[in-house]
Amino acid sequence: VGGQLMGSEPEEFGPAARRLVESGFHVIDINFGCPVKKVMSRCRGGYHLSQPEVALDIISRVRDTVPAEIPVTLKMRRGIDDSSESADNFFMIFDGAYARGLSAITVHGRTVDQKYVGPSNWEFLKQVKQHAGEKTVIGSGDLFSPQSCLDMLRVTGVDGVSIARGAIGNPWIFQQTADLLRGKSISPPDxxxxxxxxxxxxxxxxxxxxxxxxxxxxxxxxxxxxxxxxxxxxxxxxxxxxxxxxxxxxxxxxxYTENAPGRFPPVEKPNPLSLETPAV
Ligand SMILES: Cc1cc2nc3c(=O)[nH]c(=O)nc-3n(C[C@H](O)[C@H](O)[C@H](O)COP(=O)(O)O)c2cc1C
Known part of the structure; x- marks a missing residue:
């Protein structure tokens, strides 16, 4: 089980990471992705994507505090916005994070500005994975069904997927995705x-x-x-x-007293690169 850190001041991250370790978390993750207004106005979460020096300072402090056997990972959006400066900042933080010993980075293919409007850019995730080579990259964005997870893995080449909204009200999605990956047929829970x-x-x-x-x-x-x-x-x-x-x-x-077969929740807005057909 991973514990995630979010904050504004680099000095706070070391002590906070220590507390998570003492609480027994298996992985310590850092949040550079949250786009929520209250979070951004307090210079937390996704805000750090606009200040790579501060972001890298935070990463160093966490990695230096957490014992070597506990992985430290990072969660990022693909940038603050669509500017080239934002893309440069993304890669500065991304490369710097691995150079400082982080074990994996989860990338959500939307910008902070984008919030949840428009699709997650799976082409960008593909580019990021090619750039990362052997380093572990986990993809995020528009994973609403087991099929969409397989599609993201196939289209982008990322090493793993991070399911979010697709699990709300459907915790079966994890086992179903694992089954589908192993070539087993899947059915919704009754x-x-x-x-x-x-x-x-x-x-x-x-x-x-x-x-x-x-x-x-x-x-x-x-x-x-x-x-x-x-x-x-x-x-x-x-x-x-x-x-x-x-x-x-x-x-x-x-x-819920009388048993009957369940159904897969309909996917309203599948990612354009997913094979899924939208629900009518
Ligand atoms: C209600 C809600 C809460 C979230 N909280 C977090 C969080 O605490 N940390 C985090 O890294 N991402 C958080 N996310 C972002 C998701 O992990 C994920 O990157 C994003 O929703 C895109 O994936 P999706 O399109 O498959 O939902 C949250 C998303 C939602 C909808």
């Missing part, structure tokens, strides 16, 4: 299997957020999970309507 996982998620969320707040967060996830249900439209409506934790559990009882 309703009973969905219920087991959704219930476990609810219990973990209740432990973490408490009885009062659990409804808000699990309402959101319920809406995502509903996409896998054979009667997705009705189930989605039912999750949207919940107001309390008790309402939420009633939706589970009403819609």
């Amino acid at each position: 309703v009973t299997e969905q219920r087991e996982v959704i219930s476990a998620h609810f219990e973990l969320a209740r432990e973490f957020y408490g009885d009062k707040k659990v409804c808000n967060t699990m309402r959101k996830f319920g809406i995502f999970y509903s996409e896998l249900h054979p009667q997705y439209a009705e189930v989605k409506k039912a999750f949207i309507a919940v107001k309390t934790a008790a309402d939420w559990l009633k939706v589970l009882d009403q819609w």
Whole structure:
């Protein structure tokens, strides 16, 4: 399990990395990708892509603090924007990170400016992997299905993929992708299997957020999970309507008691370089 660091001041990164190591994380990752307004205005996350000297200072401090046997990795977007200066900064940080001993870099093929508008640039990921040679590069962006993961690996040549939005409401995507990679056929979880996982998620969320707040967060996830249900439209409506934790559990009882085959969640905007056909 990896722990990720995000911050503005280089001096804070060493002590923060030490705390993550003491907490037992297996990998320490640094976030130079987050495009959220509040994060950018505090000079954190993706902001560092605009200041390579500071970024490299942070990387050195983390690598120098973390014991050699624990990998330190980096997460980046493909730049701040589409300018050539941004591309130069990207490669300065990218090359400098490996030179300072980082084990892998995950690259999300969107710029910080782009946020989530438009596709992840898989052509750029291909270029980055060719540039990196033997170094480990992990690709990110538009991985909504097992097929899209295989497509990214094939099109870009990256060493691994990092699934993000595609796992929200569909944690089965990891096993399915691993199976598809090994040439096995895959099928969506049936309703009973969905219920087991959704219930476990609810219990973990209740432990973490408490009885009062659990409804808000699990309402959101319920809406995502509903996409896998054979009667997705009705189930989605039912999750949207919940107001309390008790309402939420009633939706589970009403819609997840009788078993039936599940479905793969539709992919609305597949990456242009993926073989996936968009849902109609
Ligand atoms: C709700 C949400 C939270 C995220 N939080 C993080 C984060 O804490 N650290 C990180 O490196 N990336 C984070 N990301 C970015 C994803 O890891 C990923 O790079 C991005 O969503 C592109 O992949 P996708 O198009 O397959 O979703 C987050 C994305 C979303 C949607």
